[in-house]
Amino acid sequence: MKNLLEISEKIFEKDKRFISRAISIVESDENNSIELLKLIHKKTGKAYRIGITGPPGAGKSTLTNQLTKHLIKQNKSVGIIAVDPTSPFTGGALLGDRVRMNEIGTNPNVFIRSMATRGSLGGLSKKTIDASDVLDAAGFDYIIFETVGVGQSELDIVNTADTTIVVLVPESGDSIQAMKAGLMEIADFFVLNKSDRPGSDSALMALRTILMLKDHNVDDWLPNIIKAVASENIGINEILSEIEKHKNYLIEKNLLQKKRANQLKIRIKEIVESFLRKDFWHEENIIELNKYLSNFNERIYSPYDIAEKLIHNFKTKLKE
CATH class of the missing domain: 3.40.50.300 (P-loop containing nucleotide triphosphate hydrolases)
Known part of the structure; x- marks a missing residue:
């Protein structure tokens, strides 16, 4: 975290070397990327x-x-x-x-x-x-x-x-x-x-x-x-x-702020979907999916049936 604080301060000083490093973090290091983006948000x-x-x-x-x-x-x-x-x-x-x-x-x-x-x-x-x-x-x-x-x-x-x-x-x-x-x-x-x-x-x-x-x-x-x-x-x-x-x-x-607010809304939805997708496809759900797919030729469950069952299992795990 201390290193990210230093990087954020150097970004505010327009230090190109640290700007480049920050973008590299954004590209390749998801956890640090999120923390860094939180630190610099106030200046955007x-x-x-x-x-x-x-x-x-x-x-x-x-x-x-x-x-x-x-x-x-x-x-x-x-x-x-x-x-x-x-x-x-x-x-x-x-x-x-x-x-x-x-x-x-x-x-x-x-x-x-x-x-x-x-x-x-x-x-x-x-x-x-x-x-x-x-x-x-x-x-x-x-x-x-x-x-x-x-x-x-x-x-x-x-x-x-x-x-x-x-x-x-x-x-x-x-x-x-x-x-x-x-x-x-x-x-x-x-x-x-x-x-x-x-x-x-x-x-x-x-x-x-x-x-x-x-x-x-x-x-x-x-x-x-x-x-x-x-x-x-x-x-x-x-x-x-x-x-x-x-x-x-x-x-x-008065359209610039409205436009940016709408863009932010779309971006937040995409971030939420990304987080949910990552949480949803844990190992247990993937095993469950493969189990259904192994019997798919028998046509017992439609793709919608399978999706609903996976979502139900996910919600149940959340409640627990």
């Missing part, structure tokens, strides 16, 4: 969280890089969590976005960490959200999640970020109709990156058409579409301006 809640998502090859890392450079010039500090597919060999992050962002990674006001999705269907694992609390407690002004682009399964970023940016490219034009039920629904605004390529105008029109068809009230936030060429630093100021505009909208309409 100040950072503004930005989610950047979109299909592979849309230029999300380049965009993150450019946005961070502009924020540094405004004397802001930025924590970046680049969420990569899980390596099938090591369980760690595979793409190594820190290599692509090495020009900003050495800046004292920037901290970059690649993390694995760990099989999370939404592209963000519980560990990623816990790691963002470490960066929040360290006093970073902005936390940017750059997520693996896997289309409709990206939806849980909306339960983490204050502002969600969906990055598309002109080539996305043909698939925008198919995407609208998933990825398209989560954007607070869109960035049409690499907009110097052919097909940019038709992709822009397709996006605008879909947005016009969406039902909305007079006071609702309407997602904008910003054309950019991130590799050439074109459109970055406009993107930052749109982030600020959306932030101000949330604050003025």
Whole structure:
């Protein structure tokens, strides 16, 4: 516990070495992770969280890089969590976005960490959200999640970020109709990156058409579409301006705290489910499950019967 107290104090001082160590604890040591997150909680809640998502090859890392450079010039500090597919060999992050962002990674006001999705269907694992609390407690002004682009399964970023940016490219034009039920629904605004390529105008029109068809009230936030060429630093100021505009909208309409409260509610439910799952599948219940499965071909019990019996046994043990 003494060691965790020291780590938490060093986090509050924005010591990168201890921030890195804390995120490693969050990733790999569940018991110490929980205690550490409890210690630093009082210092969280100040950072503004930005989610950047979109299909592979849309230029999300380049965009993150450019946005961070502009924020540094405004004397802001930025924590970046680049969420990569899980390596099938090591369980760690595979793409190594820190290599692509090495020009900003050495800046004292920037901290970059690649993390694995760990099989999370939404592209963000519980560990990623816990790691963002470490960066929040360290006093970073902005936390940017750059997520693996896997289309409709990206939806849980909306339960983490204050502002969600969906990055598309002109080539996305043909698939925008198919995407609208998933990825398209989560954007607070869109960035049409690499907009110097052919097909940019038709992709822009397709996006605008879909947005016009969406039902909305007079006071609702309407997602904008910003054309950019991130590799050439074109459109970055406009993107930052749109982030600020959306932030101000949330604050003025008293929606930021409501949004964060709802995100917290979802997170607590997930934590409770995780604890219950861990407690439920103890050795005795696994043996009981295997016993039922050994006779499953006889069709005596349905899966629901078995589940109900296991839950009944679990509740009985709790009462005892």
